Amino acid sequence: MLKSRKTFPCSAAVIALAMPHVATADTAPGARAAATVQQMTADEKVVLTHGIMPLPFIPGTVVPAEAVPGAGYVAGVARLGVPALRETDASLGVAWVGGLRHDGATAMPSGIAQAATWNPEVLRRGGAMIGGEARAKGFNVLLAGGANLTRDPRNGRTFEYLSEDPLLTGTLVGAAINGVQSNHIISTIKHFALNGQETGRKFVDIRIGEAAARESDLLAFEIGIEIGHPGSVMCAYNVVNGQHACDSDWLLNTVLKKDWRWDGFVMSDWGAVPGMAAALHGLDQQSGEQLDPAVFLGKTLEAAATGDKAVARRLDDMDTRVLTAIYASGLDKYPANPGGAIDFKADGDVAFDAAKQGIVLLKNDAGVLPLAASAKRIVVIGGFASVGVMSGAGSSQVQGDRGPALTIPAGEDGPFAALTARSYHRSSPLKAIRALAPAATVTYRDGYELSDAVAQARKADVVIVFATKWATEGLDQADLALPEGQDALIAAVAAANPHTVVVLETGNPVTMPWLDKTAAVLEAWYPGARGGEAIASVLFGQTNPSGHLPVTFPAGTDQLPRHDIDGYATLEPNFAGDPPTPDARLSANYDIEGSDVGYRWFARTGAKPLFPFGYGLSYTTFASSGLTVDGLHASLTVTNTGARAGATVAQVYLVSRNGAAKQRLVGFQRVDLAAGESRKVSLTIDPRLLADWTAKGWHLNAGRYGFAMGDDAAHLSAPVTATEPARTWRD
Ligand code: BGC
Numbered sequence: 001m002l003k004s005r006k007t008f009p010c011s012a013a014v015i016a017l018a019m020p021h022v023a024t025a026d027t028a029p030g031a032r033a034a035a036t037v038q039q040m041t042a043d044e045k046v047v048l049t050h051g052i053m054p055l056p057f058i059p060g061t062v063v064p065a066e067a068v069p070g071a072g073y074v075a076g077v078a079r080l081g082v083p084a085l086r087e088t089d090a091s092l093g094v095a096w097v098g099g100l101r102h103d104g105a106t107a108m109p110s111g112i113a114q115a116a117t118w119n120p121e122v123l124r125r126g127g128a129m130i131g132g133e134a135r136a137k138g139f140n141v142l143l144a145g146g147a148n149l150t151r152d153p154r155n156g157r158t159f160e161y162l163s164e165d166p167l168l169t170g171t172l173v174g175a176a177i178n179g180v181q182s183n184h185i186i187s188t189i190k191h192f193a194l195n196g197q198e199t200g201r202k203f204v205d206i207r208i209g210e211a212a213a214r215e216s217d218l219l220a221f222e223i224g225i226e227i228g229h230p231g232s233v234m235c236a237y238n239v240v241n242g243q244h245a246c247d248s249d250w251l252l253n254t255v256l257k258k259d260w261r262w263d264g265f266v267m268s269d270w271g272a273v274p275g276m277a278a279a280l281h282g283l284d285q286q287s288g289e290q291l292d293p294a295v296f297l298g299k300t301l302e303a304a305a306t307g308d309k310a311v312a313r314r315l316d317d318m319d320t321r322v323l324t325a326i327y328a329s330g331l332d333k334y335p336a337n338p339g340g341a342i343d344f345k346a347d348g349d350v351a352f353d354a355a356k357q358g359i360v361l362l363k364n365d366a367g368v369l370p371l372a373a374s375a376k377r378i379v380v381i382g383g384f385a386s387v388g389v390m391s392g393a394g395s396s397q398v399q400g401d402r403g404p405a406l407t408i409p410a411g412e413d414g415p416f417a418a419l420t421a422r423s424y425h426r427s428s429p430l431k432a433i434r435a436l437a438p439a440a441t442v443t444y445r446d447g448y449e450l451s452d453a454v455a456q457a458r459k460a461d462v463v464i465v466f467a468t469k470w471a472t473e474g475l476d477q478a479d480l481a482l483p484e485g486q487d488a489l490i491a492a493v494a495a496a497n498p499h500t501v502v503v504l505e506t507g508n509p510v511t512m513p514w515l516d517k518t519a520a521v522l523e524a525w526y527p528g529a530r531g532g533e534a535i536a537s538v539l540f541g542q543t544n545p546s547g548h549l550p551v552t553f554p555a556g557t558d559q560l561p562r563h564d565i566d567g568y569a570t571l572e573p574n575f576a577g578d579p580p581t582p583d584a585r586l587s588a589n590y591d592i593e594g595s596d597v598g599y600r601w602f603a604r605t606g607a608k609p610l611f612p613f614g615y616g617l618s619y620t621t622f623a624s625s626g627l628t629v630d631g632l633h634a635s636l637t638v639t640n641t642g643a644r645a646g647a648t649v650a651q652v653y654l655v656s657r658n659g660a661a662k663q664r665l666v667g668f669q670r671v672d673l674a675a676g677e678s679r680k681v682s683l684t685i686d687p688r689l690l691a692d693w694t695a696k697g698w699h700l701n702a703g704r705y706g707f708a709m710g711d712d713a714a715h716l717s718a719p720v721t722a723t724e725p726a727r728t729w730r731d
Contacts, residue, residue, distance in 0.1 A: 029324045029327035033320045033327060036080055036082065037320050037323065040077065042305070043302065044079075047074075048074060048085075049286065049298070049315070050295055053291065054069055055100065059290075068138040068139060069097060070095070070097060070139060071087050071095065072087030072270075074287075082332065085186075085331075087139065087287075088134055088142060089144075090142035091143070091160050091395075093108055093398035093528075096397050098416070104402070105400070106129065106344060107400070107425055107528045108129075108350070109355045109531065110159040110525050110527075110528070112162065112163070114172070115162035115163045115550035116357075116358040116525065116548060116550050117358045117547060117670065120175035122358075126176060126350060126351070128180070129179070129350040130179075131180040131187075133342050134183070136337060136338070137338060138337070138338030140185050140186065140329075140336045141187075141232070142187050143190065145188050145190055146173070146191070147170070148190075148217065149166065149169060149220055151593070152197060152561075154478070154479070156472055156476045158551070159471045159508065164552065165599070165613070165665050167686065170227065171227065173227075181329055184330040186230070186232055186326070186331065187228070187230045188231075189224050189232075190236070191234055191235070191236035192235045192251065193236060193240065200586040201238055203585070204566065204577075204586045205239040207241060207591060208240070213590075213595075215595035216597050221233075225260060230264060231325030232266070232325055233265075233266050235248075244273075244274045246266075246268045246269065247275070252266055253281060256282070260731055261731075263324055265322045266321075269287065271576065273286050276300050276304065279296070284322060285297065286298075357647075359523065359525070359535065359543075360547035360548060360615075361545035362611055362615070365519045369539060369619070371540050373437070373540075376440050376441065377462075378437060378441070378460060378462050378463075379456045380433060380445075381444075381445045381453050381463060382466045382468075383447075386430045386446070387405040387426070388424035388425050388532065389532050390424055390425075391404075394420065394473020397419065404423035404425065405428070406423065416576075420472045425528065427532035432532045436542070443460075450489060453489060454493060458496045460497055463493055463497045465489065465493055465501070467489075469505075469506040469507070470507075471506075476568055477508060479511075480554060481510065481511055491517060500519055501519060504521065506525065509553040509554060509611075511555065511610065544645065544646040545616065545617065546648065547616050548614050548616035552599050552602055555610045561601055566587065599614070599663065599714070603663035604663075608714075614649065614665075614710065614711070615711070615713075618647070620641075621640075622642075622711075624638050624710075627652065629722040634652045634685060635681060635683070636709050637678055637680050638671050638673065639679075640676060642675060644675055645675055648673070648711075649668055649669070650668060650669045651665065651709060651710050652666055652668070652685075653709075653716060654666050654690055655716065658705075663713065664689050666707070667685055669681050690705055690724065697730035698731075699727070699728045700726060701726060704723055707719060707720055
């Protein structure tokens with residue numbers, strides 16, 4: 001597994017220089033890499049630095065026989081025992097590539113659903129499961145580890161990413177990467193950095209001050225890299241402060257490689273390389289080169305290296321970095337195994353468990369849930385609950401071997417149309433409900449006609465309305481409303497029957513104008529391959545809900561830092577995110593909220609969200625008590641005060657610094673408790689979460705720091721105070 005340069009100090013490089021030809025499989029990866037580079041010819045040095053998208057539908061593409069259809073292929077150097085890199089998208093499972101792969105894979109719930117577990121072990125097991133399936137399909141590099149913060153809940157990839165908080169995101173993504181890489185596979189972390197919107201994603205210029213970036217999005221990556229040691233970082237499409245992220249000397253050379261001492265390789269996003277200079281600014285590998293204007297990091301780079309020592313040194317470093325990751329993950333010693341066996345039952349259980357832990361109970365009036373076994377007439381309405389559960393689209397789309405239960409074309413045709421279709425996994429909530437309520441009459445209505453749905457609702461003991469909002473990579477959302485008249489459907493059904501339960505399958509927060517009229521609401525997200533069963537399990541109480549929101553649910557878009565997503569109103573929808581004309585310009589000002597993303601913004605503005613970050617109910621009740629903070633150690637006691645076993649998330653927030661309000665999550669832990677059980681939770685606080693980024697690095701003023709525990713970011717205990725000495729340090 002790849003370590004940072006902190007753990008492979010310069011002695012390794014010294015050994016490599018002294019004994020370049022004797023490196024063995026037991027030598028440290030960096031030293032082996034340096035030795036291999038010394039043996040490379042000029043032509044071989046530009047083999048690992050670029051690759052194609054091995055998909056036949058891309059015009060002019062010849063897919064090499066040894067490539068596996070997927071997102072990427074980088075040739076190896078057989079003479080030196082260097083394997084080719086076979087790359088697949090894998091945010092939520094081995095990607096389906098718009099139907100090109102028919103071998104099927106297990107779909108985890110969306111990233112936001114996994115994050116709602118607040119449980120790193122769920123992410124680690126998911127990563128390990130996906131990595132195992134990928135090996136069995138011949139892949140050795142997974143394009144996984146989406147770690148962009150949810151700066152705007154309308155971002156089309158909110159479903160794929162994790163949360164709005166750097167500690168939660170970094171901790172969870174690090175665990176997922178550990179899981180992937182436990183299979184002798186390289187994982188990425190992506191998209192570095194500040195890829196906060198899909199609109200105009202290839203040219204939007206994110207304007208943000210350094211301190212704000214270091215304290216938010218960059219910190220999520222930093223923590224994720226420290227925990228997960230990914231072999232690769234995928235740089236992002238967007239521009240940051242005037243420089244393309246894949247061509248940003250500051251992001252790649254200064255932050256990632258110098259300050260964080262990370263020794264893996266930076267691969268570009270697909271079609272994100274503006275020119276050869278990107279290599280000098282820290283890019284190590286050009287991916288999906290057919291999507292760029294030219295192959296910059298192949299022959300062009302080789303020619304440049306011939307006459308220029310600085311370029312030649314950089315090229316050696318690029319190769320060393322790719323090889324270090326290859327050796328650290330053991331790609332050469334443990335080759336992936338195409339045609340290997342996959343235990344789909346066991347893998348499905350991993351997805352099922354994640355879905356159950358990630359479903360968030362948002363409302364439960366008078367204990368309408370869990371549904372009583374005595375309910376005789378249940379009406380299920382809408383959301384295609386008869387066939388399956390919704391999934392998010394784009395490069396992360398996964399399907400089982402029989403493909404989707406249902407696909408609705410979402411846009412125009414063309415080579416990438418299949419990547420953006422609205423599709424449903426084959427896990428029908430209706431069937432799962434029927435299985436758990438064998439004595440009840442369970443009727444289904446699609447909700448197409450309002451009066452029919454209302455008539456059915458009147459006759460029922462309980463109504464379960466499934467409401468969906470589809471999301472995809474490449475397109476942001478105009479607002480936070482449920483589409484296609486579903487608000488009206490829910491309102492009408494709830495007016496007809498007070499026992500109306502709403503199940504949301506959404507990738508983003510939504511508004512709920514009908515909330516007061518309904519009895520219960522579950523946020524099930526896009527719940528993955530066995531989502532229907534997970535939903536039914538929570539509805540009937542086989543699973544006690546324990547998910548907590550990893551993002552704030554705003555009451556409306558007027559509470560967000562930006563009225564509209566920049567460019568949304570003016571640009572035509574465009575999956576690639578290309579500029580409409582070569583000179584088109586677009587920028588987004590992230591200094592509005594700075595590092596106060598999500599709940600921090602709500603704390604700063606005093607706005608009251610619909611549901612706060614961290615919120616989630618259970619069928620039991622919990623109480624937290626006895627918060628103490630001593631230096632960087634916090635402890636508290638969590639008690640299950642109800643009558644059934646359940647899990648909650650202990651959350652500790654910074655709330656003030658020397659009397660000035662400042663809110664940041666500084667520690668969390670999911671706790672499983674039997675009825676009546678108490679547990680002491682101890683948390684270590686990362687000082688970066690208390691600090692400001694300054695020209696000298698992280699800085700902590702001496703003084704009094706206020707902390708509070710809470711069930712969520714908006715409902716906090718009385719603060720306790722800890723005293724911290726002044727400190728300034730670099731990472
Ligand atoms: C996405 C990446 C993905 C790549 C390869 C890009 O459009 O932004 O997340 O890994 O395509 O499919």
